[in-house]
Amino acid sequence: MVYTTYAGEFPLQNGRPNVEVVIVSDAKAGGELIAGAMAELLRRKPDALLGVATGSTPLPIYQALAATVDAGGVDVSRARVAQLDEYVGLPAEHPESYRSVLRREVLEPLGLDLDAFMGPDGTAEDVRAACEAYDRALAEAGGVDLQLLGIGTDGHIGFNEPCSSLASRTRIKTLTEQTRVDNARFFEGDIEQVPHHVITQGIGTILEARHLVLLATGEGKADAVAATVEGPVAAVCPASALQLHPHATVVVDEGAASKLKLAEYFRHTYSNKPAWQGI
Ligand code: F6R
Numbered sequence: 144m145v146y147t148t149y150a151g152e153f154p155l156q157n158g159r160p161n162v163e164v165v166i167v168s169d170a171k172a173g174g175e176l177i178a179g180a181m182a183e184l185l186r187r188k189p190d191a192l193l194g195v196a197t198g199s200t201p202l203p204i205y206q207a208l209a210a211t212v213d214a215g216g217v218d219v220s221r222a223r224v225a226q227l228d229e230y231v232g233l234p235a236e237h238p239e240s241y242r243s244v245l246r247r248e249v250l251e252p253l254g255l256d257l258d259a260f261m262g263p264d265g266t267a268e269d270v271r272a273a274c275e276a277y278d279r280a281l282a283e284a285g286g287v288d289l290q291l292l293g294i295g296t297d298g299h300i301g302f303n304e305p306c307s308s309l310a311s312r313t314r315i316k317t318l319t320e321q322t323r324v325d326n327a328r329f330f331e332g333d334i335e336q337v338p339h340h341v342i343t344q345g346i347g348t349i350l351e352a353r354h355l356v357l358l359a360t361g362e363g364k365a366d367a368v369a370a371t372v373e374g375p376v377a378a379v380c381p382a383s384a385l386q387l388h389p390h391a392t393v394v395v396d397e398g399a400a401s402k403l404k405l406a407e408y409f410r411h412t413y414s415n416k417p418a419w420q421g422i
Pocket of ligand 1: 195196197198199200201227228292293294295296299300301302
């Protein structure tokens, strides 16, 4: 199949990409754009359930949202926050447990306490039961309204490593060596301290959120981003499952966009989009 854009003919074997790609100048601009969408959601739905990710990439989003709150731009006092994934075996109070990280980076800056927070229990004796309980809790909370995602250099979302089932539910996963190497920076550069196992929302679970927003910054993510939005839907690139979602937005800086063949088309469509539509 040949897909014709104003930039010329572009061969696509798997049809027209249906993920909206927004190319921004830098991470700060990406953070502001996404925080703006979160603020807009919270104005419409003050008790929205926000799905949050950890890692370095979403920090500009959290900073921009906190700045909006401090400036009186939005009231987040009724917002609820749901965790995407968690290390298995790290006590909740460990500074690098994702519960601790999210408390520091999201809850405290937004003035929310743990009552507003839900996440899987990474220390549960019965991990399988803890995973099932978390999936149930998300559904009982009415489902995630907006799920923030980062992306691994191998295309993982949450900790759904390559070849995760696209229908997977919250479960325990084993991290790849690459992900442990990537995350060693949070553990004094010592890979031995990085747990091997995590609980992660499954891809099927993630796809149930009403809006998926993935932020990727830096050239190191360029291959994974290209596979996500221009490659086939394939478990080998878990983030490509976003193509199955009716409302998925991928926000990338110039570095992360550098391998996109359709970059000019994405710039064109976004710059011509009616502002009222938001992302
Ligand atoms: C963590 C998570 C992961 C990260 C990914 C990218 O909650 O969901 O998928 O988003 O590993 O991490 P950074 O942003 O540190 O490059």
